[in-house]
Amino acid sequence: MLDILHEYGLMFLVGTWPVGPLGGFANTLVLAGLGLGLGLSFPLAMLLALARTGSIRWLKMLATVWVYTFRGIPLVMVVFWAYFLLPVMIDTTVPAFATALAAIVVYESAFLAEIVRAGLDGLPKGQMEAARSIGLSYAQAMKSVILPQALLNIIPSLVSQFVSTIKATSIVYIIGVQEITFSAQQINSIEMTRALSVFLVLAAFYFVACLELSQFARWLEARIRARQLRPA
């Protein structure tokens, strides 16, 4: 196993880059990172959750349909749909990476939106009432009072979802996105007889990434909670 890592470490990490496009684990992280927190999925999920907890009827329905649709179908289907539909819809060819990203964003937004919504619903009603009573607008109340509490409470659920997304990105190798599972496939076809070791290394990469993320989240949550209970 170590000799595989030794021999193909670079390929696992960055694919054929810099000769070819960036691939391997780096691309997995880029895909997961863009698709989630920093990128598009989480902001989209926040909007969906606000729409679902808000009082504007048509927005609420739209968000609900979105959530139920994308939560109810497997990610592979979304990836395929994006692969075949996206080029037709916008009438140009779409790079595999962008296709994969779009699929992951819409798929994950549905799950994340439900987590955020649970966080919003989980706060006592009096928090919003008190915030509005002192004259804050809905948006101000959300920003200063509701979201800081709700997001802190849902960090563990968010992390679970992030972790499962990192793993789920592995599926996009089927449309040719060069991430780490794609690299592993390539290495496997070079080596032929060492599939077990190759895929063990692959698993280790995912495992370590998810472990690190969980630990970071725990550290972050502890830090924020400690600050909230700082001795006076």
Added chain:
Amino acid sequence: MPDMIDLQHVNKWYGQYHALNDVTNQVKKGEVVVVCGPSGSGKSTMIRTLNRLEPIQGGRIFVNGEDIHAVGRDINVLRAGIGFVFQQFNLFPHLSARENVMLSPLKVAGMTKAEASELAAGLLEKVGLGHRIDSMPAQLSGGQQQRVAIARALAQKSPLILFDEPTSALDPEMVGEVLSVMKQLAAEGMTMVVVTHEMGFAQEVADRIWFMDAGQILEDSLPAEFFSNPQHPRARKFLSDVLEPRGAATLPY
């Protein structure tokens, strides 16, 4: 004295349930009105319509001359002029006492951080919490939390504060500290509407008592009259229940 609050034929339904039934009454500037009545009589509903936490389906409510339920009014501006103190305190748990008090001055009144901080420190001092300014709500007792909530309402610099059972969630030994802050405000001329079962407070501080039952204000009288000679039979029953919870009526024969 002009009216601070003017309720005109206010009607409210929860579905089929008629929660406020043609409520009409006024509170003058500087007055302290204590609202009492049995559970479910509509006290919370009534007080919550005054800053539009609850919508109404009929009638009008003026606070300081402003039509609170008029469509198109900037409700945030109107609400900023009305303090509200909740039974459950509803402090923002992720903010310190000072930050709780600063929020409205910062976000609504547009004060600078320094101004808001100074205002908050002064108000927390006033409610007897000068030494707990930077405490988080979780580190404060119920009585202290409620006093922070009162300071938060005072920070709005409004001439009117509404209290919905401000001492009902408190352990008995903490009721006094909150009531004494409220008495001080009343003495300084704050207009107050207070839903409470604290009849001692009502007797001592209130200018008038409203007795509510079944979504109506059945009785509106001076405390002395109300306690010595309640007019309505239901008010008499209520008083005997509140003042003598284990009175003769409930003793087995």
